Each structure stands twice: as structure tokens, then as C-alpha cells.
Amino acid sequence: MxxxxxxxxxxxxxxxxxxxxxxxxxxxxxxxxxxxxxxxxxxxxxxxxxxxxxxxxxxxxxxxxxxxxxxxxxxxxxxxxxxxxxxxxxxxxLSQMNRIVALHEEDLTATVEAGVTRLRLNEELRHSGLFFPIDPGADATLGGMASTRASGTNAVRYGTMRENVLALTAVLPDGEIIHTGTRAKKSSAGYDLTRLLVGAEGTLAIITEVTVRLYGMPEAMSSAMVAFDSVRGAVDSVIQAIQCGIPLARAEMLDALTMAAVNRYSKTDYPECPTLFLEFHGSEASVAEQAQLFADLAEANGGGHFAWSSREEERSRLWQARHNAYFAGLQLKPGCRCIATDVCVPISRLAECIEETYLDLQRDGVEAPLFGHVGDGNFHLMLLANPSDSAEMAKMKAINHRLVQRALAMEGTCSGEHGIGIGKQAYLAQEAGTAALNMMRAIKRSIDPDNLMNPGKIFSL
Amino acid sequence: MxxxxxxxxxxxxxxxxxxxxxxxxxxxxxxxxxxxxxxxxxxxxxxxxxxxxxxxxxxxxxxxxxxxxxxxxxxxxxxxxxxxxxxxxxxxxLSQMNRIVALHEEDLTATVEAGVTRLRLNEELRHSGLFFPIDPGADATLGGMASTRASGTNAVRYGTMRENVLALTAVLPDGEIIHTGTRAKKSSAGYDLTRLLVGAEGTLAIITEVTVRLYGMPEAMSSAMVAFDSVRGAVDSVIQAIQCGIPLARAEMLDALTMAAVNRYSKTDYPECPTLFLEFHGSEASVAEQAQLFADLAEANGGGHFAWSSREEERSRLWQARHNAYFAGLQLKPGCRCIATDVCVPISRLAECIEETYLDLQRDGVEAPLFGHVGDGNFHLMLLANPSDSAEMAKMKAINHRLVQRALAMEGTCSGEHGIGIGKQAYLAQEAGTAALNMMRAIKRSIDPDNLMNPGKIFSL
CATH class of the missing domain: 3.30.43.10 (Uridine Diphospho-n-acetylenolpyruvylglucosamine Reductase, domain 2)
Incomplete structure (x- = not known):
């Protein structure tokens, strides 16, 4: 036996x-x-x-x-x-835990099991006049989005999972079930366990139910696209818009190389220069006013023709092109994998951060598509490398390393929305510093003394 | 010796x-x-x-x-x-730690020492076109506001300290200095230590510097006041406004007794019935549109004359009256102290929660002013009692107890913005449940094993 x-x-x-x-x-x-x-x-x-x-x-x-x-x-x-x-x-x-537990339309909240995806939730909300705005691109589950503190294109207006999770049900490492938060919009009752679990990457507990905030579908939505002669002009337009209070719903920038990749992938003929993809939400009058105000700013910053539309069909085409940017970028070097960078810096440093990154790429003779969530100071550089070419992989990792150093020196973060996982632990240690990292470790040990929940993620013990 | x-x-x-x-x-x-x-x-x-x-x-x-x-x-x-x-x-x-460490106007962030008060910060910002919106009434310090997760009248639009603190410097119980967060608008880098310290009431660390988000001063601000024949009409107007996306900057309700107290205290002659105090922020056109939309809703819900004004002088008078509500209430029973209640419920339950509270007061023959942040589902009942009259104190505490039970049964919280301190520990235990409370205790023990930082607050060990 x-x-x-x-x-x-x-x-x-x-x-x-x-x-x-x-x-x-x-x-x-x-x-x-x-x-x-x-x-x-x-x-x-x-x-x-x-x-x-x-x-x-x-x-x-x-x-x-x-x-x-x-x-x-x-x-x-x-x-x-x-x-x-x-x-x-x-x-x-958890993907089979996909029940909608409760929709409270009057309160603008939904409670769902962790395996419900964001598109599924929005499908459920279709006839309610409400929507859940967080959109990280992929049709991720709400549990996964909470665990990685995800955000995406709408964060500039609606915040990230940090701002939009009200309450959680989770199972602790000893099997105890906890309920954190309530359905009330705010609370000052004790430690914010909800925010501690959001972004903990499954290292402290397994999230099984998520209560999120919903928003009324705006009366009017319009999208716009405007090409610039420089990244700085595009970035400055967005910064100025935020400063003067235009409530941008989306403000994405795709650089010239990304636009070329998008044209090739989506068979479009957009100008191949730094381009803003924008969205405005509000009443009919307010959306028209926002678009006009932005058009004026764009013109003053070297923007070209400002095309905006409220037509659903055109909006969809535009955002499909944006969502395809990653796949379009991958096609630039078939067979390659992408080392995705995710730095986020204070918006005043964003143009500088991007420009220095281009100089760095030029010195190495590397071309890499760059796009991101300009309104949040967060962008992604697609470092494409053949995984079996170790020299190329090393070169790309070195570029990423220098990019993270640049962002940290600008008071930014190594990860705006992807999380730490196994890929960015050294950078978290650098960003947080020893004392803060040790505080995270102390919390981990106090909740999960046997290190059984997603061990080896975020930091080593 | x-x-x-x-x-x-x-x-x-x-x-x-x-x-x-x-x-x-x-x-x-x-x-x-x-x-x-x-x-x-x-x-x-x-x-x-x-x-x-x-x-x-x-x-x-x-x-x-x-x-x-x-x-x-x-x-x-x-x-x-x-x-x-x-x-x-x-x-x-910490009140002598009152330096403005850094103003980054382009990034809409300010870093201040913990002893800087909110009015002082706004004074510093006066010529920048920016402001810091969180307003708990008192001229509290930013360190204190962070520690209690404060909010107040502007939270319906701008969020609470939870949403508006980007980064902290704090001293841990062993004397280590930590820096949490960065000046980037969002991050998914590791455990959210910032949010853990916000609302920890000084039990985990002593906050010494706070980095907060700032906002552009709106082009136009207008205030409005409208009286209703019922609390429900007032509450429903605000709920409907939120649901249809009117971006209310403030939405406060004062009940009839509070209005009577305000009239007596401020020598005004407002109608003595449930009254909304509102504020709209935006462009000239958008503010006018918001006011008109709200006026229509108010009329449909039994609201009286809707008076709105953009004049600074009238706005100040109106908000001064609102801020004086607490002191006006105290004058109803000179020599008494106030047992302040602070429940917060999902907004769909707010009118019901208030109505049941009135019935409860009636049964006990108690009159108590009630007012609050309707847009957040948070209100305060001023239970006035003579501290040397133990029977009266007991009666008021019993009313508060039943009010908290009512709020918890409605999926709300015992504390929307005041915190737990020593006064609400039993309610936190009930609200969070044993497993979540034990998780808070485990975190406390891991960071402060000798229980030296503000011991006895939030929970006992």
C-alpha cells in the first residue's frame, strides 16, 4: 500500500x-x-x-x-x-460563481458573485438605464478586477476599482467568511478592509462576492478623435481640460506607431500621428459644450481636425479601434510576446516621461507602440520580443527597467493598473521602500501565517 | 532617592x-x-x-x-x-506641523503637514483657481480628517477622505517612517496602505504628511434652497437627481425642527419645514441647466418655491445657516450636550429610515433636530440631554441604539463620517461581524504588538 x-x-x-x-x-x-x-x-x-x-x-x-x-x-x-x-x-x-446576487437600481449598486464579468453585468443592466463603467479592455471578472485594482479607459471620470467597490464577501485563509463594507455610499466604521482586499491579488482572502457602484447612463454620449503633431500637444490638451474642469469620460492617446498598427489591423485610414480618442458624457447641451471647449484647447495645442459624433455606430467603431490597439501592436512583430509596461506618473510629468522614453528607445534602435490613459498619467509601452531570443528579451527588460526608474523619479508608480504579480516585485520594493514593504508583509503574515493564499505574489516572505 | x-x-x-x-x-x-x-x-x-x-x-x-x-x-x-x-x-x-510641503497645481495635488487645516489649505490655494473640497464643518486638520475618514457636505460630488488622499507619510509604532502611495492619480502597486491608514484613527501609525487631490474651482457655482411638505419629497428629489446624473455638489436636508432652530439662531425667516440646501458646480450654462432640472424634480415631489442664486453673498449666507445648524440645535436645550448619531444607509432606504426614526421619537415624546447629507444617505439626529440627568441620557442612548439597529437592518453603517472612537465600538462589532473584527485586530497586533498607538479606540484587544 x-x-x-x-x-x-x-x-x-x-x-x-x-x-x-x-x-x-x-x-x-x-x-x-x-x-x-x-x-x-x-x-x-x-x-x-x-x-x-x-x-x-x-x-x-x-x-x-x-x-x-x-x-x-x-x-x-x-x-x-x-x-x-x-x-x-x-x-x-470562480467563473461558475456567476450569479447576479442583487441589483439595487435606486441605490445605484449591484452585488454579484466574483465570477460575473463586466460585460455580463452591463448586459444585465441593459434595460435599467444604469451601467458599470470600469473597463480594463478584457472581459474580466469582477472578482479578478477587484483583486488587481483594475481600471482602464473610463477611470479618468469614474475612478478605478478602488473607488467603485463598496463591499465584499471573502473567505479568509482559515476558512472564516467575512463581509466588508456595507451598501451605504460611505462609512468611517473601522479599518477599510474592503480597500485592503482590493488590490491584494488574492494573497489575503478569496473574494467571492463584490458590491459595486453603478452610474446612470448619461443622456448623451459623444466621442471624438483628434490628431496632433506632437505627443506633448495631445497630453497638454488633456491636462488643460482636466484643470479647467471638463469632465472627460475617456481620454486615450495612441502614438503614431500605434495608429499605423491600428490602420493595418483594422483597415482604417486614420492619420498616423499622436491621436486622442475622447468621450464626453452628460446632457445633450453639456456634451456639446464639453466638445466645443475641448476643440478649442486642442486647436491651441496643435491639434488637427476635431471630429466628434454622438452616433452609436461611429462611437463603437472608434472604441473598437482603441480596444484593438494591443492586438494591432502584437501584429507588428508576429510570433513575439509583449512585455507590457504600466507606469503612471503625475500628469504634469507625463509628456516628459513619454518623450524621454522615446529617446531611450531611439538609442537602442527599438520601435514600440505606446498608448494609454492620458487623463490618469498612465501609459503602456508594448515591448515586443521573441521569447526564444534571450538577448532581445534582456534588451526589452532593460528598457522597461529604465522606464520604471524614470516614473519613480517623477513621483509615479511602477504599476497603474496591472498589479505586481510576479513581474514587478523588485519595483514595488523600490517604490514602497523597506518599511512599507515590511508593513505589507506583517499584514500578510497576520492574516495568512502559513502563506497559503496565492503565495509568491506581490512580494516574497 | x-x-x-x-x-x-x-x-x-x-x-x-x-x-x-x-x-x-x-x-x-x-x-x-x-x-x-x-x-x-x-x-x-x-x-x-x-x-x-x-x-x-x-x-x-x-x-x-x-x-x-x-x-x-x-x-x-x-x-x-x-x-x-x-x-x-x-x-x-501635530498642530505646529503646519507647513505646506508642496503645491503641484498642474497635477491638482497638494502635500501638507498633518497639522494644516482645511481652511488654511484653501487660503493657500486662493489665487490658484483650485480648491480642496472636503468640508466636515469644523476647521479640522488634514491629518485628523484622514485619520477619521472624514467627509461632509461636498462628499456627494467629490467623495470623502477615502477618495481624496493620494499618499501619506506616517510613523509606525516602532519608529519606522513609511511613505504610502505616490502622487500618481492611481496605482495597483501592492496593498493599499494609504486606505488602511485613512480611517485607522491613529491606531496603526501617526500620520505626519498628507497628499490630497485638488479640484479646479468651477467656473460657476450656484446655491438653491427649496422647502418641502414632507421629508420624503425632499429625499426623493435628491435620489432622482442622482439617478438621472445631475452632478449635485451639495445636497443637504434640514428638517422642520432644525429650520426653526436655525431661524431662531440666525434671525432668519425661512419656512419651517423640511428644506433642501443645494449647490451646483460647473460652467454657467451647465449650472443653469442643473438648477432647472432640479427645480422640475422638486416641483414634482411637492417642493415649494425654488430659489437659486449665483451671488457669492447669498451663497455664503445660505451655507453659513447650514453650518450653524449644529449650534442652533444645541440652543434648543441650553446646558445640554448632544449625543450625535451618524448612520448612513443606501439612499433608497433613507426616507424610510428617517420616518421610522420620527415615529420612534414620538413614542418617547422626544424632539430632536435632524439634518444631513441626503445625497450620501447619511444624517445626524441631535439627541440633546442633560449630562447630569442619567435617565435622560439613558433614554437618548436607547434612541441612538434603535437608530443604529434600524440602519444596520437596512444594509447601512453605524458611522458615515464620525468614526468609531470609544463611542461606537459595540456597533462596529455588530456591523462588521466577529470574523472581520478579528481581522482588524490581527492587523492591529501585527503592526502595533504592544498596543501603544491610541489604545482602546475602534475596538478593544
Whole structure:
């Protein structure tokens, strides 16, 4: 009689509870050992598909019993290796926890299970006149978006997950279920556990339900596009708009190379120069006023023709082009993977940060598409490299390294919206400093003393 | 030769460093053992007035050495006993740390020392076209406002301290200095230590510098006042305005009794019925549009004449009357103290919560002014009692108890903006539940194992 390993014993116990909703098959493990990052795949030992908070609690208690790591999983769209099972263990796939728990239209709140995706939530809201604005591009789950403190194109107006999560249900490493926050819009009752779990990347608890803020669909929405002769002109227009209080709903910049890639990918013929993609939300009159005010600013900053439209069809085409920018960029070097950068700086330093980055790229003879959320000071540089070409990979990583140093020197952050995962730990240590990083570690140890929840992410212990 | 006590030894060491900036005088201790709450005074043993983060670090290291509690102090305007020295110790008065560290107008950020008050900051910003909106009524310090997660009349539009603090400098219980957050508008880099310290009431660290978001002064501001025949009509008007996206900058309701008190106190002759005080921010055209839209809603909900004005003088008079509501209320029963309630509920439940509260008051034959931040679902009931009349105090506390139960049953919170301090600990335990409260305690123990930072506040260990 052979002695079973802890993971085999765990598998037996999980199988008794979850039947075919627990799997050790190669294909399912492969699917869950992969994300959208350039980090190599690392497979979990098991994958389990719970249907309720109580079932997550059962899994957590069993993992705690056998001291097996557990990794929460939504749709695998994260880009810093958050879901990779670098210490083995059980992947807890929450995608089947996809119930809308409660819509409170009058209160502008929705409570959903962690596996509900943002598009699904908006589909549910279609006839309510409400919407959930956070849009990180991918159709991520609300649980995953909360865990990585995601944001995206609408953050300039509506904030990030930090501002839009009101309450959470989560399972702690010892299996206790906690409810943080309430449905009240604000609270000063005790430590802000909600904000502690938002962005904790599953290292402190497994989020099973999320209550988010909703917004009334604006009476009018119009989109606009305007090309500039320089990145600085585009950036300055947005900064000035924010300073004079134009409530931009979206303010995205795509640089000349990105626009060329978009044209090739989407068969469009946009001018191939730094271009702003904008959106205005409000009443008919206010949207028209915002567009006119912005047009004046753009003209004063070297912007070309300012084309704006309220037509749904044109708006969709424009934002589809923006959302395709990443895939369009990848096509510039087929077979390559992308080292995604994610710095965010105070907006007054943004143009300078981008210009210095271009100079750095020129010195290395590298071309890389650049685009981002100008209104937040956050941009992404797509460093495309052949993963089997170690010299090229090293060169791209060095560019990313220098970019992060530049952003930190400008009082910015190494990660505006992607999180730390396994890819940016050295930069977090530098940004936060030893004392703050040790405070994070102390919190981690106090909640998860056996280091079983997504171990090895954000920092090492 | 007598043996000196730890506090005497500490006093000697502090005196060597701070000279006359450390005091054990009765009058200074009395001043620092008192706040704006109905809780009895409790004096600290010593008061020290540091001038820099490094000096706070010195004080903290000495307190840690002698295991003496330390209590941070701003202007003493908190209302739940946060600054009372219930375990003795050193009051660290930060009011002399009042430097503006950096104004970054282009980035809409300001970094100030913890002792800078909100009015002082706005005075500094007077010629910049920018302002800091959070207004809890009192001229509190930014450090104190951060520590209690304060909000006030502008929160409906601009959020609370939770949303408006970007970064902090703070001294941990072991004397380490941490910097949390950056000046970038958003970040997903590691645990959100900023949000953990905002609202921690000085129990985890002493905040010494605060970086906050600023806003462009709107081109136009107009105020309005409208009286209703019912609380429900007033509340429903605000809910509907929020739902249809009118970006209210302020939406305060004063009930009939409060209006009567205001008239008596301010020698005004406003109608003595439930009344909304409103403010609209935006362009000239947008403010006019907002006011008209709101007027239509108010009329449909039984509102009377809708008077609005952009004139600075009228706006000031109106908001002065609102800010005086608390003092006007106190005058209804001279010699009494106020048990301040602070529940916050989802806005759809607000009218119901207020109506049930009135019924409860009626049953007890109690009259109490009620007013609050309707747009946030947060209101205050002024339970006036003679502190030497224990039966009356008990009756008022029972009303408050039932009010909190009502708010929690409606998925609300026991404290919208005042914090927990020593006054609401039982309600926090009920609201958060055992598991979440234990998580808070675990965090506290991991950061402050000797329980020296503002011990006995928020929860007992």
C-alpha cells in the first residue's frame, strides 16, 4: 500500500465534495496555468470549480488542512502572472460563481458573485438605464478586477476599482467568511478592509462576492478623435481640460506607431500621428459644450481636425479601434510576446516621461507602440520580443527597467493598473521602500501565517 | 532617592529634546483631554508639540521604549472621543506641523503637514483657481480628517477622505517612517496602505504628511434652497437627481425642527419645514441647466418655491445657516450636550429610515433636530440631554441604539463620517461581524504588538 501525498489526499477529499468539478487533467491545468502575460506557464496541481461562498469555504478549509497553496482564478486575463501556480497547489476557478446576487437600481449598486464579468453585468443592466463603467479592455471578472485594482479607459471620470467597490464577501485563509463594507455610499466604521482586499491579488482572502457602484447612463454620449503633431500637444490638451474642469469620460492617446498598427489591423485610414480618442458624457447641451471647449484647447495645442459624433455606430467603431490597439501592436512583430509596461506618473510629468522614453528607445534602435490613459498619467509601452531570443528579451527588460526608474523619479508608480504579480516585485520594493514593504508583509503574515493564499505574489516572505 | 516612574523618565527624555514644547501642565492637559463629543474628558499625562516627521519619530521611539501610549491630536474637533487619553500617555499635538510641503497645481495635488487645516489649505490655494473640497464643518486638520475618514457636505460630488488622499507619510509604532502611495492619480502597486491608514484613527501609525487631490474651482457655482411638505419629497428629489446624473455638489436636508432652530439662531425667516440646501458646480450654462432640472424634480415631489442664486453673498449666507445648524440645535436645550448619531444607509432606504426614526421619537415624546447629507444617505439626529440627568441620557442612548439597529437592518453603517472612537465600538462589532473584527485586530497586533498607538479606540484587544 502506497502512502498518498498531501495533494493526493486533498484530491480525494475534494472529489468527494465536488465530483467532476475538481480536475487534475492536463488540459484543464494547462488552461489555468497560463495568463495574458509574457511569463512562462506554471500549472496548478488541481483545479476546482466552486458554486458558492460556502463551497469556497470548504476548499479553503481543506487546503489549510493539508497546507496546500490556493490560487483564485477568474478568466485568466491578468498580465503579471497573478494566476500562475508558482508554488503548485489548487486553482480555485470562480467563473461558475456567476450569479447576479442583487441589483439595487435606486441605490445605484449591484452585488454579484466574483465570477460575473463586466460585460455580463452591463448586459444585465441593459434595460435599467444604469451601467458599470470600469473597463480594463478584457472581459474580466469582477472578482479578478477587484483583486488587481483594475481600471482602464473610463477611470479618468469614474475612478478605478478602488473607488467603485463598496463591499465584499471573502473567505479568509482559515476558512472564516467575512463581509466588508456595507451598501451605504460611505462609512468611517473601522479599518477599510474592503480597500485592503482590493488590490491584494488574492494573497489575503478569496473574494467571492463584490458590491459595486453603478452610474446612470448619461443622456448623451459623444466621442471624438483628434490628431496632433506632437505627443506633448495631445497630453497638454488633456491636462488643460482636466484643470479647467471638463469632465472627460475617456481620454486615450495612441502614438503614431500605434495608429499605423491600428490602420493595418483594422483597415482604417486614420492619420498616423499622436491621436486622442475622447468621450464626453452628460446632457445633450453639456456634451456639446464639453466638445466645443475641448476643440478649442486642442486647436491651441496643435491639434488637427476635431471630429466628434454622438452616433452609436461611429462611437463603437472608434472604441473598437482603441480596444484593438494591443492586438494591432502584437501584429507588428508576429510570433513575439509583449512585455507590457504600466507606469503612471503625475500628469504634469507625463509628456516628459513619454518623450524621454522615446529617446531611450531611439538609442537602442527599438520601435514600440505606446498608448494609454492620458487623463490618469498612465501609459503602456508594448515591448515586443521573441521569447526564444534571450538577448532581445534582456534588451526589452532593460528598457522597461529604465522606464520604471524614470516614473519613480517623477513621483509615479511602477504599476497603474496591472498589479505586481510576479513581474514587478523588485519595483514595488523600490517604490514602497523597506518599511512599507515590511508593513505589507506583517499584514500578510497576520492574516495568512502559513502563506497559503496565492503565495509568491506581490512580494516574497 | 526616589525611583522615577516610566512616565517621569519619558518626560525627562522628552524635555531634553523638546524643552518647553513638552508639557505636563494641568491647563494644557485639560485642553487635550477634551473633544467635541459628549464623552467625559480624560487627560493625557504629557503633551508634546513636534515640528517635523523626524521629531514625531523621536517621540514614538521614546514612547515605545517606555511602553507609554501615544495619542495623535489635531484640533480636537472629533466627536467620538478619539483624542481622549483613556489609557493615559502622551498626546502628540501635530498642530505646529503646519507647513505646506508642496503645491503641484498642474497635477491638482497638494502635500501638507498633518497639522494644516482645511481652511488654511484653501487660503493657500486662493489665487490658484483650485480648491480642496472636503468640508466636515469644523476647521479640522488634514491629518485628523484622514485619520477619521472624514467627509461632509461636498462628499456627494467629490467623495470623502477615502477618495481624496493620494499618499501619506506616517510613523509606525516602532519608529519606522513609511511613505504610502505616490502622487500618481492611481496605482495597483501592492496593498493599499494609504486606505488602511485613512480611517485607522491613529491606531496603526501617526500620520505626519498628507497628499490630497485638488479640484479646479468651477467656473460657476450656484446655491438653491427649496422647502418641502414632507421629508420624503425632499429625499426623493435628491435620489432622482442622482439617478438621472445631475452632478449635485451639495445636497443637504434640514428638517422642520432644525429650520426653526436655525431661524431662531440666525434671525432668519425661512419656512419651517423640511428644506433642501443645494449647490451646483460647473460652467454657467451647465449650472443653469442643473438648477432647472432640479427645480422640475422638486416641483414634482411637492417642493415649494425654488430659489437659486449665483451671488457669492447669498451663497455664503445660505451655507453659513447650514453650518450653524449644529449650534442652533444645541440652543434648543441650553446646558445640554448632544449625543450625535451618524448612520448612513443606501439612499433608497433613507426616507424610510428617517420616518421610522420620527415615529420612534414620538413614542418617547422626544424632539430632536435632524439634518444631513441626503445625497450620501447619511444624517445626524441631535439627541440633546442633560449630562447630569442619567435617565435622560439613558433614554437618548436607547434612541441612538434603535437608530443604529434600524440602519444596520437596512444594509447601512453605524458611522458615515464620525468614526468609531470609544463611542461606537459595540456597533462596529455588530456591523462588521466577529470574523472581520478579528481581522482588524490581527492587523492591529501585527503592526502595533504592544498596543501603544491610541489604545482602546475602534475596538478593544
Amino acid at each position: 502506497s502512502i498518498l501525498s498531501p495533494i493526493q489526499l486533498l484530491q480525494q477529499e475534494l472529489a468527494a465534495l465536488f465530483a467532476d468539478r475538481v480536475s487534475a487533467s492536463e488540459s484543464i491545468r494547462l488552461h489555468h496555468g497560463h495568463d495574458e502575460s509574457c511569463h512562462p506557464d506554471v500549472l496548478p496541481d488541481l483545479v476546482v470549480f466552486p458554486h458558492s461562498t460556502a463551497e469556497v469555504q470548504s476548499v479553503v478549509r481543506l487546503c489549510a488542512k493539508y497546507r496546500i497553496p490556493m490560487i483564485p482564478y477568474g478568466v485568466g486575463s491578468s498580465v503579471e502572472g497573478h494566476t500562475l501556480a508558482i508554488h503548485g497547489g489548487v486553482c480555485i476557478d | 526616589s525611583i522615577l516612574s516610566p512616565i517621569q523618565l519619558l518626560q525627562q527624555e522628552l524635555a531634553a529634546l523638546f524643552a518647553d514644547r513638552v508639557s505636563a501642565s494641568e491647563s494644557i492637559r485639560l485642553h487635550h483631554g477634551h473633544d467635541e463629543s459628549c464623552h467625559p474628558d480624560v487627560l493625557p499625562d504629557l503633551v508634546v508639540f513636534p515640528h517635523s516627521t523626524a521629531e514625531v519619530q523621536s517621540v514614538v521611539r521614546l514612547c515605545a521604549k517606555y511602553r507609554i501610549p501615544m495619542i495623535p491630536y489635531g484640533v480636537g474637533s472629533s466627536v467620538e472621543g478619539h483624542t481622549l487619553a483613556i489609557h493615559g500617555g502622551v498626546c502628540i499635538d
